[in-house]
Amino acid sequence: MEYVYSVLVMIGIYTIMASSFNLIIGFGGLISIAHPIFFALSAYASALVNLHWGVPIPLAILLGTLFAAAMSVMLSLPSLRISGDYLLIASMGFQLGFVEVIKNVDFAGGAGGLTGIASIYSGPSRSPAFVVTTLTIAATVVSVVHWLTHGEYGRAIRAMRDDEECFASLGRNPMAIKITIFAVGSALAGLAGALYAHYFQFLSPEQFGITQSALILTMVVVGGMGSTWGPVVGALLLTALPQAITFLNLPPSVMAPLQGMLYTGLVLLFLFVRPAGLVAKRLGQ
Amino acid sequence: MLEFRAVSARYGKLAALIEVSLSVPDGARVAIFGHNGAGKTTLLKCGVGAMPGIDGEVSCNGTRIVPGAVYRNTRLGIGFVPQGHNVFKNLGVERNLGIAGLLHDKRFVERVYELFPMLAERRAQLAGSLSGGQQQMLALGMALMTQPRILLLDEPATGLAPVIVENVLASLLRINETMKTAIVIVEQNVKATLPVVERALILKAGRLVWDGSSAELARKEDLWTWF
Ligand SMILES: Nc1ncnc2c1ncn2[C@@H]1O[C@H](COP(=O)(O)OP(=O)(O)OP(=O)(O)O)[C@@H](O)[C@H]1O
Ligand SMILES: [Mg+2]
Numbered sequence: 001m002e003y004v005y006s007v008l009v010m011i012g013i014y015t016i017m018a019s020s021f022n023l024i025i026g027f028g029g030l031i032s033i034a035h036p037i038f039f040a041l042s043a044y045a046s047a048l049v050n051l052h053w054g055v056p057i058p059l060a061i062l063l064g065t066l067f068a069a070a071m072s073v074m075l076s077l078p079s080l081r082i083s084g085d086y087l088l089i090a091s092m093g094f095q096l097g098f099v100e101v102i103k104n105v106d107f108a109g110g111a112g113g114l115t116g117i118a119s120i121y122s123g124p125s126r127s128p129a130f131v132v133t134t135l136t137i138a139a140t141v142v143s144v145v146h147w148l149t150h151g152e153y154g155r156a157i158r159a160m161r162d163d164e165e166c167f168a169s170l171g172r173n174p175m176a177i178k179i180t181i182f183a184v185g186s187a188l189a190g191l192a193g194a195l196y197a198h199y200f201q202f203l204s205p206e207q208f209g210i211t212q213s214a215l216i217l218t219m220v221v222v223g224g225m226g227s228t229w230g231p232v233v234g235a236l237l238l239t240a241l242p243q244a245i246t247f248l249n250l251p252p253s254v255m256a257p258l259q260g261m262l263y264t265g266l267v268l269l270f271l272f273v274r275p276a277g278l279v280a281k282r283l284g285q
Numbered sequence: 286m287l288e289f290r291a292v293s294a295r296y297g298k299l300a301a302l303i304e305v306s307l308s309v310p311d312g313a314r315v316a317i318f319g320h321n322g323a324g325k326t327t328l329l330k331c332g333v334g335a336m337p338g339i340d341g342e343v344s345c346n347g348t349r350i351v352p353g354a355v356y357r358n359t360r361l362g363i364g365f366v367p368q369g370h371n372v373f374k375n376l377g378v379e380r381n382l383g384i385a386g387l388l389h390d391k392r393f394v395e396r397v398y399e400l401f402p403m404l405a406e407r408r409a410q411l412a413g414s415l416s417g418g419q420q421q422m423l424a425l426g427m428a429l430m431t432q433p434r435i436l437l438l439d440e441p442a443t444g445l446a447p448v449i450v451e452n453v454l455a456s457l458l459r460i461n462e463t464m465k466t467a468i469v470i471v472e473q474n475v476k477a478t479l480p481v482v483e484r485a486l487i488l489k490a491g492r493l494v495w496d497g498s499s500a501e502l503a504r505k506e507d508l509w510t511w512f
């Protein structure tokens with residue numbers, strides 16, 4: 001049962017990750033691979049302020065989330081000033097660089113990882129309570145992303161992407177929209193990271209590598225970029241599928257490459273067969 | 286009043302605008318002519334701050350136009366309708382007007398509809414499905430939503446049938462008369478434009494080579510040699 005709970009929590013966490021990454025790449029058109037690092041920065045920040053300063057966990061999670069947002073501005077503000085392509089390049093540096101930084105910071109556990117992180121809940125109903133919390137937050141995140149990308153602000157985002165020059169000449173600031181989208185998306189990734197930290201109670205820098213960027217991107221592409229439900233479907237599918245394969249009881253030497261091929265295969269399959277993803281984006285109004 | 290003081294602009298090594306000085310008083314109607322690549326678009330872009338690094342200075346009623354900060358400059362009362370692409374094709378007519386309307390007075394939409402009843406009949410239609418002339422009207426309406434004191438228009442009538450060209454130009458005249466908005470229009474169609482403006486400027490290879498009344502330019506026998 002504990003196993004089922006942990007899969008459900010992971011589905012919730014990946015739903016938050018995919019949904020928020022979709023906000024950035026699918027709606028905002030901002031290409032970055034640094035999504036997992038904001039997850040990591042917040043996870044570590046939340047765990048550490050609780051561990052070292054005794055900040056209560058809910059407040060620690062909030063601080064971690066805000067820290068992720070602040071760090072995202074450090075990345076997006078200077079690079080978007082130059083160009084969108086520059087964001088991609090800078091995000092690679094951010095992603096690769098911070099993993100190295102975390103590995104070498106002793107009070108964050110270093111390369112060996114951070115242990116002894118406090119849990120939000122305790123007692124026998126710890127896991128079910130966590131499942132409910134994570135899935136509720138995931139549902140809220142999906143609603144927030146939907147609300148942001150539809151309605152008045154959503155139309156401004158679409159207009160900005162359609163034609164930036166025209167958008168600016170109407171007195172609207174394209175940079176403000178891009179930086180806001182990036183910060184909100186990164187903050188949500190941070191929220192997922194902090195939840196993760198206080199559930200699994202262990203963080204290792206290796207977990208937040210570039211393969212995570214690929215996994216989250218796959219979820220968004222397979223589910224459907226720029227749609228509300230796409231990333232949810234993608235997260236569900238790509239969290240459950242690898243778990244399902246483990247039931248086949250294959251030897252690890254077959255298992256690892258099979259999981260890798262699963263992602264590659266799915267992306268290729270979808271690019272050819274269903275480029276808009278499982279949940280195709282609605283066009284028009 | 287929009288003022289250019291010895292403005293030069295370049296794209297890399299290419300000088301697109303060389304030491305242009307001019308001023309557009311409140312309520313004026315000015316046309317900018319010149320051959321392809323003469324620097325007309327560049328001049329308008331400098332006016333709204335869309336050229337990042339320029340020499341010289343542009344100011345609006347004494348406030349410096351900061352190069353690279355278009356959205357802030359428009360708030361000084363400068364409306365800019367870019368060349369070609371100037372409506373959001375995937376949004377409906379009213380939503381297009383609302384993009385600027387988010388910042389400004391929403392009730393102003395009704396004034397725009399009074400000016401262009403054609404738009405009022407098509408509030409929900411996607412801008413991309415409007416005809417070329419209708420899109421130009423919408424672009425004008427959108428620029429008006431920011432309630433500019435001066436309107437910079439880059440070839441608003443290009444590619445339109447002669448009747449529609451007359452239509453667009455007549456709307457500009459109406460805007461100028463009813464709202465006292467100054468109009469600066471870049472146009473290839475000299476003949477159709479001259480009657481609706483008071484003053485004309487001619488750019489040649491980035492330099493301002495003529496600045497005078499439109500009537501005077503119209504009288505010139507050697508009109509075409511200027512281009
Ligand atoms: N983005 C750009 N990059 C490099 N050169 C440019 C760019 N935009 C314009 N130019 C060059 O600058 C010069 C002036 O261009 P500009 O667009 O101002 O001309 P124009 O008078 O508006 O022409 P047209 O009537 O064709 O619209 C041209 O030689 C053009 O090739
Ligand atoms: Mg031009």
